[in-house]
Amino acid sequence: MxxxxxxxxxxxxxxxxxxxxxxxxxxxxxxxxxxxxxxxxxPEAVKNAGIHAIKRDLTSYSHNAGLFELRDTVSKFFRERYGFYYNPESEIVITSGASEGIDAVLRTILNYGDEVILPAPIFSAYESLIHLSGAKVVYLDTTDTGFIPDPARLEALITNRTKAIILNYPSNPTGVTISKGSMDQIVNVIEKNDIYVLSDEIYSENSFDKSHQPFAAYSELRDKLFLLHGLSKSHSMTGWRIGFVLGPEEIMNHVIKVHLYNSICASLPSQYAAIEALTGSQDxxxxxxxxxxxxxxxxxxxxxxxxxxxxxxxxxxxxxxxxxxxxxxxxxxxxxxxxxxxxxxxxxxxxxxxxxxxxxxxxxxxxxxxxxxxxxxxxxxxxx
Ligand SMILES: Cc1ncc(COP(=O)(O)O)c(C=O)c1O
CATH class of the missing domain: 3.90.1150.10 (Aspartate Aminotransferase, domain 1)
Incomplete structure (x- = not known):
């Protein structure tokens, strides 16, 4: 029916x-x-950490935001690798894959009729989730700019209905990464406007030429950026369903409500496996x-x-x-x-x-x- x-x-x-x-x-x-x-x-050690957790009966719910030990590990991972800091007490939520994190952030920030800019082509889930939230997608054509958003085009698309832009580098489906110069220009546009940025950097550890540059390293975006991440791709853990959302405390207090009503918490044995992935299996x-x-x-x-x-x-x-x-x-x-x-x-x-x-x-x-x-x-x- x-x-x-x-x-x-x-x-x-x-x-x-x-x-x-x-x-x-x-x-x-x-x-x-x-x-x-x-x-x-x-990785074997990660599998064993999950098995060990199950054998120790660590199979209950965790804190809604995720095990503190994992949030702390995530915080340290980003600080040590990329130099920026998010407070594990209040600015990190462990989700059931990055997918759930993307959905939780979008549902937290979007009202009916809001606009979200998507540089396109792009991973199709964003378009669907924006649509489900009752918001509207505004496409930024990147087909003639090497799949990287042109800053002037971005600026021209921003209206008073624009709520956010989603960025995904390294990119699915194109495989392109973004240069520091392009990032600077995009950050400059975002900074001047009252919009959020969702940066899905799930492929950051799969950058080939030089190390990845995260948008979260720009302190001027600190109160408007959400970093969406997880272990599916970096540690071949798609079925374990572990993602992370990092964002400003004020809004993360709301993101966690959407997350907890959706899934209570991420799988606990998977959270233990995730700690091992980020500490013992970094190679x-x-x-x-x-x-x-x-x-x-x-x-x-x-x-x-x-x-x-x-x-x-x-x-x-x-x-x-x-x-x-x-x-x-x-x-x-x-x-x-x-x-x-x-x-x-x-x-x-x-x-x-x-x-x-x-x-x-x-x-x-x-x-x-x-x-x-x-x-x-x-x-x-x-x-x-
Ligand atoms: C760009 C991008 N973001 C998020 C996801 C989903 O990741 P997860 O398995 O952590 O939900 C994918 C999966 O293909 C992806 O390509």
Whole structure:
């Protein structure tokens, strides 16, 4: 009886990623290049910390904001690695993945009719969550600026209805990172305006060239910035569901209410595992990155040989070639590639309409799968 469900939910679409990964699973010799999670195991020590917690009966609820020990560990992690400080008593909430943190912050700050600026193409969850909150998305086109927001364009989009901007570097789906110069210019615009910034830096530890620059390091954003983070990508812990929100105390007092009515607290054994990830398994991201870089180089080279225009990713584990010259839409290309060659990629249109004309390939995949996937894709492109 669809007419009885919430209208905003009715409008939501199933993410393109799911559609294609489900279909490739049913095909013989399918190669799935849609995967948005590391293809590594959670580090042994982290697994053991979770197991140990379960064996010690640490399976209850925790403080709503998360175990103090974990919040303190998170605070120290960011201070030691990036030099900024958030108070573990009042400015950090542990969530069920970054996803829940993004939702909690958006629902805390958004009123009906508010506008949120999304540099696009971008991870599709933001668009849906903004829509669910009754707010409106305003897109900032980055397709002709290397997927980095142009500060003048950003400024022109800000109105008195603008509540926030969401930034995501390293980026899903493009894999691009943002230079210090561009960050300075964007921060300058945000600082002058009464808007929040949600910086989703879940891929920060998967930065390849030089170390990541966090927006939270800008003290001028201190009272308007939320840092959204977690361990899904850095420590291959997608199923453990651990995220963190760091933000100014005054608003975090409200974020925690949304979080507690939604999920009470993050899973306690996972919180113990998270402490181990941030203290004893700090080398894990670098180990994964050396594998990602080899795979990135391979896929980047192959896409170039196919004649596709593509920006070399500097982080995360995605690459986002243009398929405009094929004359097909991203959905047509992904569908035909799946049906003819049993290779699944994600149509760029799954990352807002600004992703049209591209496909997203995940190289969080074995070299063997990538080689096979690229071989089949090359044949497909050559036969168009
Ligand atoms: C940009 C971005 N943010 C957040 C998430 C969700 O992360 P989590 O598993 O911590 O909920 C993803 C997952 O793909 C992502 O790509």
């Amino acid at each position: 669809p007419k009885y469900i919430n209208n905003r939910v009715k409008d939501l679409e199933t993410p393109g990623i799911r559609v294609f990964s489900n279909r490739v699973g049913q095909l013989e010799n399918g190669v799935n290049l849609t995967i948005g999670e590391p293809d590594f195991s959670t 894990t991201p670098a180990e994964m990155n050396s594998a990602y870089m080899k795979r990135r180089d391979f896929v980047y080279k192959k896409l170039g040989e196919m004649g596709l225009d593509v920006i070399q990713p500097k982080g995360a584990f995605y690459i986002f070639p243009s398929i405009k010259d094929t004359g097909l839409t991203s959905l047509e290309l992904a569908t035909r590639l799946l049906e003819d060659k049993h290779v699944a990629v994600v149509p760029g249109s799954g990352f807002t309409s600004y992703g049209e004309g591209h496909i997203r390939i995940s190289y969080a995949n074995s070299m063997e799968n990538l080689e096979e996937g690229m071989k089949r894709m090359e044949k497909f492109i050559n036969n168009l």
